[in-house]
Amino acid sequence: MKLFVSPLSIFALIGTLAFAPSMVNGQAPPPTGQRLRTLAGSFPIGFAAESDFWNLPDAAQYQQTASSEFSMLTPGNQLKWDTVEPQQNTFNFAPGDMNGLFAQQHNMVFHGHTLVWHNQLPGWLTGGSWTAASLTAVLQNHVDKVVGHFKGKIAFWDVVNEAFNDDGTRRASMWQNIIGQPYIEIAFQRARAADPNAVLVYNDFNIETINAKSDAVFAMMRDFQSRGIPIDGVGLQTHLTAGGLDYAGLAANMQRFANLGLKIYISEMDVRETVPASAAALQSQATVYQNVLDRCLLQPACKGFTIWGFTDKYSWIPGTFPGLGAALPFDQSYNAKPAYFALQTQRHSQSFQLPLDQRSGRYLLPYRPGSEQRRIDRNLGPGNSSRRRHWIRLQSYLCDHQPVEHRIPGCDHHRKYRINGTRQLEFGLDVPWQPADHKPLEWRTNADRGFCHREQLEL
Numbered sequence: 001m002k003l004f005v006s007p008l009s010i011f012a013l014i015g016t017l018a019f020a021p022s023m024v025n026g027q028a029p030p031p032t033g034q035r036l037r038t039l040a041g042s043f044p045i046g047f048a049a050e051s052d053f054w055n056l057p058d059a060a061q062y063q064q065t066a067s068s069e070f071s072m073l074t075p076g077n078q079l080k081w082d083t084v085e086p087q088q089n090t091f092n093f094a095p096g097d098m099n100g101l102f103a104q105q106h107n108m109v110f111h112g113h114t115l116v117w118h119n120q121l122p123g124w125l126t127g128g129s130w131t132a133a134s135l136t137a138v139l140q141n142h143v144d145k146v147v148g149h150f151k152g153k154i155a156f157w158d159v160v161n162e163a164f165n166d167d168g169t170r171r172a173s174m175w176q177n178i179i180g181q182p183y184i185e186i187a188f189q190r191a192r193a194a195d196p197n198a199v200l201v202y203n204d205f206n207i208e209t210i211n212a213k214s215d216a217v218f219a220m221m222r223d224f225q226s227r228g229i230p231i232d233g234v235g236l237q238t239h240l241t242a243g244g245l246d247y248a249g250l251a252a253n254m255q256r257f258a259n260l261g262l263k264i265y266i267s268e269m270d271v272r273e274t275v276p277a278s279a280a281a282l283q284s285q286a287t288v289y290q291n292v293l294d295r296c297l298l299q300p301a302c303k304g305f306t307i308w309g310f311t312d313k314y315s316w317i318p319g320t321f322p323g324l325g326a327a328l329p330f331d332q333s334y335n336a337k338p339a340y341f342a343l344q345t346q347r348h349s350q351s352f353q354l355p356l357d358q359r360s361g362r363y364l365l366p367y368r369p370g371s372e373q374r375r376i377d378r379n380l381g382p383g384n385s386s387r388r389r390h391w392i393r394l395q396s397y398l399c400d401h402q403p404v405e406h407r408i409p410g411c412d413h414h415r416k417y418r419i420n421g422t423r424q425l426e427f428g429l430d431v432p433w434q435p436a437d438h439k440p441l442e443w444r445t446n447a448d449r450g451f452c453h454r455e456q457l458e459l
Contacts, residue, residue, distance in 0.1 A: 046072025156199030203235030235267030
């Protein structure tokens with residue numbers, strides 16, 4: 001008997017499927033299967049919204065796709081400085097408010113991007129004559145007013161964006177050149193004061209794996225923590241090519257940020273291809289999406305996954321990388337691509353929530369009479385003929401390598417576990433055994449981390 005356990009209703013990534021629905025009356029029908037946000041459950045899966053998407057020629061289709069597929073919204077451009085503060089101390093919150101209203105109406109997490117960046121700054125700011133003191137005052141006022149306006153509405157902010165070069169040095173932006181090293185911590189301190197409940201994130205590209213740039217970001221965040229500078233998370237932009245990245249390096253990098261107690265976000269993912277993209281290229285692209293989301297779901301500290309857009313019709317890639325495009329899960333006609341299906345659960349299996357004993361805090365699984373022969377592995381040796389090793393096998397997307405605590409009430413045991421190349425986890429329980437002793441088998445998670453993702457329990 002096999003039972004498939006998905007206690008937190010987080011979707012699994014099972015392969016890719018090449019499928020393109022046909023057009024009906026000039027519009028692409030919705031893709032088959034459940035929508036991404038339904039499969040994701042409480043795990044936020046998001047998109048970067050096109051500017052003024054409510055005024056697009058195909059606004060109805062855009063909004064219908066966005067609202068049905070995604071549970072998190074990031075304004076792609078309409079919370080950046082040139083939109084929000086086009087003139088000094090004159091604020092334009094209308095576009096941001098429209099994004100927020102759409103998010104609220106469709107029960108989406110609202111993600112703020114971005115407060116401090118070196119790009120998309122208004123002319124009055126880039127052309128001004130500033131001292132360190134006067135520019136600091138401008139930065140503080142901007143953060144105060146913007147975060148204050150969206151207090152209680154935006155769940156987390158990209159406070160500072162792209163402040164480092166690939167070699168780990170600070171980018172020579174106007175903020176760095178005029179204010180100097182403290183400008184990042186000033187922005188985080190003011191953001192915390194303006195909205196104490198918002199999650200505050202540093203966001204950057206090329207920091208997905210362990211390298212000089214991510215080392216510098218890691219060192220900055222560790223330093224902030226040591227000095228009491230508020231910082232809650234890191235955004236890994238994940239703008240990739242068809243070659244993907246080092247997925248083991250991604251997992252290791254996420255783990256070290258998690259070890260600091262930080263939240264992690266895949267914050268701007270896309271996978272650009274040479275256009276027109278071949279069928280083989282789109283399948284390779286799907287695998288990249290699959291592998292990145294897989295590593296995110298395997299890491300308990302990874303709290304969200306955002307795609308930088310969703311339809312190739314509205315993508316920043318062609319304008320920035322000539323000859324490249326096709327980077328998103330839907331094509332220009334809103335047809336779902338293989339990348340979409342790589343993000344969608346394809347296993348149609350029985351799922352259930354393990355019963356939880358509210359008093360003990362343990363998940364309970366019945367120990368079925370008649371199953372003991374299949375549980376017994378071997379005698380443990382001379383003098384131990386009454387003791388058997390009972391194996392419980394979890395074929396699993398594991399959160400981490402911490403053992404789950406297993407216990408048969410009233411019996412002593414010792415726990416063993418091993419992990420092999422197929423991510424199979426086996427626990428050996430050495431217990432006194434009598435054929436009539438069909439006691440319930442209990443387990444509980446370590447720090448609530450044992451059952452983060454879909455698990456297959458083989459009895």
